[in-house]
Amino acid sequence: MSKLIVKDLEGPASSSNKIYIASGSQLDIAGSPDGASAINLAVDGSNITTGTITAARLPATGVSAASLTTGTLANARLADGHIVQVVSALSTNTATVSTDSTAWEDTGASAAITPSDASNKILVMIQFVWTASGTSDSARLMQLNFNCKRSISGGATTENIFGSGSGLSNQWLHPQTDTRSVGTLFGGIQCPAALIALDSPNASTAVTYELQFWNRSVDGSDNAGNAYQTQFTLMEVKA
Amino acid sequence: MEFKLETILHSIRPKAAWCVRNGKDLEWRDKEQIEPTEEEIEEGRKKLEAQWIADEYKRLRRKKYPEIADQLDLLYHEGIEGWKKVIKETKDKYPKPEAPSE
Numbered sequence: 001m002s003k004l005i006v007k008d009l010e011g012p013a014s015s016s017n018k019i020y021i022a023s024g025s026q027l028d029i030a031g032s033p034d035g036a037s038a039i040n041l042a043v044d045g046s047n048i049t050t051g052t053i054t055a056a057r058l059p060a061t062g063v064s065a066a067s068l069t070t071g072t073l074a075n076a077r078l079a080d081g082h083i084v085q086v087v088s089a090l091s092t093n094t095a096t097v098s099t100d101s102t103a104w105e106d107t108g109a110s111a112a113i114t115p116s117d118a119s120n121k122i123l124v125m126i127q128f129v130w131t132a133s134g135t136s137d138s139a140r141l142m143q144l145n146f147n148c149k150r151s152i153s154g155g156a157t158t159e160n161i162f163g164s165g166s167g168l169s170n171q172w173l174h175p176q177t178d179t180r181s182v183g184t185l186f187g188g189i190q191c192p193a194a195l196i197a198l199d200s201p202n203a204s205t206a207v208t209y210e211l212q213f214w215n216r217s218v219d220g221s222d223n224a225g226n227a228y229q230t231q232f233t234l235m236e237v238k239a
Numbered sequence: 240m241e242f243k244l245e246t247i248l249h250s251i252r253p254k255a256a257w258c259v260r261n262g263k264d265l266e267w268r269d270k271e272q273i274e275p276t277e278e279e280i281e282e283g284r285k286k287l288e289a290q291w292i293a294d295e296y297k298r299l300r301r302k303k304y305p306e307i308a309d310q311l312d313l314l315y316h317e318g319i320e321g322w323k324k325v326i327k328e329t330k331d332k333y334p335k336p337e338a339p340s341e
Contacts, residue, residue: 098255124324
């Protein structure tokens with residue numbers, strides 16, 4: 001075995017100087033053959049132009065998040081509970097019915113979100129204004145329930161997804177106002193409200209949420225519905 | 240005074256079943272009463288507007304009348320004649336308009 005010992009090894013002035021190592025040979029920079037301490041190999045990162053650094057070559061303690069200075073972290077790499085995406089939508093669709101409902105009434109106010117993963121959950125927040133007015137001149141108790149319908153693109157449609165137990169329920173005393181003077185209604189009552197619930201649609205296609213209500217008037221002839229605008233905020237939560 | 244479609248429907252088709260979408264689109268659900276025409280709805284709107292104007296004196300009087308508790312106190316201290324005198328002041332200030340001649 002021949003041995004070449006030099007202090008500095010320098011090629012002629014050129015940018016194309018190369019050191020060739022024959023196939024099967026090894027450039028050992030872990031230490032010198034006589035057991036001296038290890039040496040360092042200073043290589044500019046830009047000069048590593050081919051191949052892949054395997055996970056085995058990464059530090060056992062992992063890579064500091066501070067080192068991730070460019071690019072986008074994939075949603076799959078987020079921890080549970082993180083917000084993956086947010087959809088904010090305003091709908092001006094309204095519906096008012098004059099009698100007792102026999103099924104959930106669609107308001108036409110809706111918003112859609114497409115989950116990035118079927119296992120994720122959707123935090124559904126709906127802000128709206130409910131409205132009610134009566135047709136008699138006497139004060140009385142009315143009830144109006146609001147809930148939400150979920151429609152999965154290419155999948156099932158489910159009404160009352162928040163359940164009757166957790167759905168919003170409003171009761172109010174119909175106000176006596178000047179409306180009595182002409183025996184009809186001029187105003188009634190309008191009030192802001194909100195529905196908030198965590199839904200598990202188990203879907204990765206578009207999921208549409210629509211505000212619904214159920215009118216339960218005392219004598220079956222009181223107006224009820226939603227008014228003005230309905231604000232939807234849908235948040236996909238990593239799960 | 241601007242009347243909503245819902246108000247007009249109650250006026251011309253009491254207790255009828257319907258759904259109004261977006262304040263203008265009528266979905267008629269009643270199986271006994273027939274759906275009103277656009278002309279009927281417009282006529283109903285005009286009647287309500289006329290009634291609203293005719294009832295102006297009622298709204299003005301209601302604002303001016305003493306509170307019920309004060310009226311009871313007035314009855315106790317001044318008697319029925321004293322009470323009528325106070326109430327008449329408001330009625331005279333805002334007289335009921337005469338019905339239009341046929």
